[in-house]
Amino acid sequence: MEILGTGSYLPERVISNDDLSKIVETNDEWIVSRTGIKQRRISDGETTSQMAAKAALEALNDAGVKPEEVELILLATMTGDEAMPNTACKVQQVINAVNATCLDISAACTGFVFALNTANAYLSSGMYQNALVIGADTVSKVINWSDRGTCVLFGDGAGAAFVKANSEKAYVSMTGSDGAQGDVLQAGKISLSNLLMQGEVSVEPDDYYMTMNGQKVFQFAVRKVPEVVRQVVEKAGVSMDEIDYFLLHQANVRIIASVAKRLGVPVEKMPVNLDKYGNTSAASVAILLNEVRREGKLKKGSKVVIAGFGGGLTWGASYIEL
Ligand code: ACO
Secondary structure, rough: EEEEEEEEEEEOOOHHHHHOOOOOOOOOOHHHHHHHHOOOEOOOOHHEEEEEEEHHHHHHHOOOOHHHOOOOEEEEOOOOOOOOHHHHHHHHHOOOOOOOOEEEEOOOHHHHHHHHHHHHHHHOOOOOOOOEHHHHEEEEHOHHHHOHHHHHOOOOOEEEEEOOOOOOOOOOEEEEOOHHHHHEEOOOOOOHHHHHOOOOOOOOOHHOOEEHHHHHHHHHHHHHHHHHHHHHHHHHHOOOHHOOEEEEEEOOHHHHHHHHHHHOOOOOHHOOOOHHHOOOHHHHHHHHHHHHHHOOOOOOEEEEEEEEEEEEEEEEEEEEEE
């Protein structure tokens, strides 16, 4: 599989740490020192599909491909517009990709990695020749804006990659999940059927909004990410030194520094944009990939490892040859 084009989209509205300190008891110093986040972009009513469509069009434009040539749209999100139709179908409608088959993939912050894997499996089987792979989340709509432990961490955005079958370009991935630890990170527990079964309509904030055991997520990430990166590099038959860039899910700069240290990799090989955007969930790796490409850091033949981790719990890393 080969990546032919990338794109990303961030909402206009910038929310700084100082802005947040007006709604919860927090401050810039705490947020920057614990996470590295300085600001985030928050949707002003734009939906996940609208952001995803903008990133998708940029990726298609970059690849020089017309929407009607797209055969498959895979959209990773945990904040789809509605239960039905799926959000990938809504993107299809907006961008006019009339010949595509469209489905959503749900794996929180690992979503983009899992979606690329799914594209690779479809392309390798010969079922489709190309795919538009998107990671997009409007995390702000599942955030409890009175919970300082989570509301400072996240942002909204979308990233996309257009990929094409190419047997000469290696794509190798390692993934895992641990459903037994699902309660470490949750959002949207409530559903209409639950309410009807309970026979009452009383919703607590934690039933709907995100809840997180931050320290458990931190420990999980610094243990699992180096492990899965090592596994994928070994499976790809390359050395750690040969990897040009490691594009990690952008949750916390301390997690990224710890992973670099544990792998013995210079931190300069792990680009960071979470200072500008916070944690954009399924979008983060896709946005970073696009930015690193646009900055001219990647050229034909570059070797990249992407890695995601998050709710589920889920994790995965992929080795990609550009
Ligand atoms: N501002 C000020 N103080 C705060 C804030 C805040 N925004 N949030 C928490 N605190 C306080 C706590 O109440 C606590 O106070 P106490 O000691 O009086 O009880 C103190 O700061 C320390 O809290 P900790 O939770 O111990 O802080 P920690 O150093 O662990 O940092 C953090 C918290 C940043 C959340 C860290 O645990 C982390 O980054 N974890 C990973 C989170 C993550 O990556 N989540 C996304 C996963 S991806 C996905 O799938 C969505």
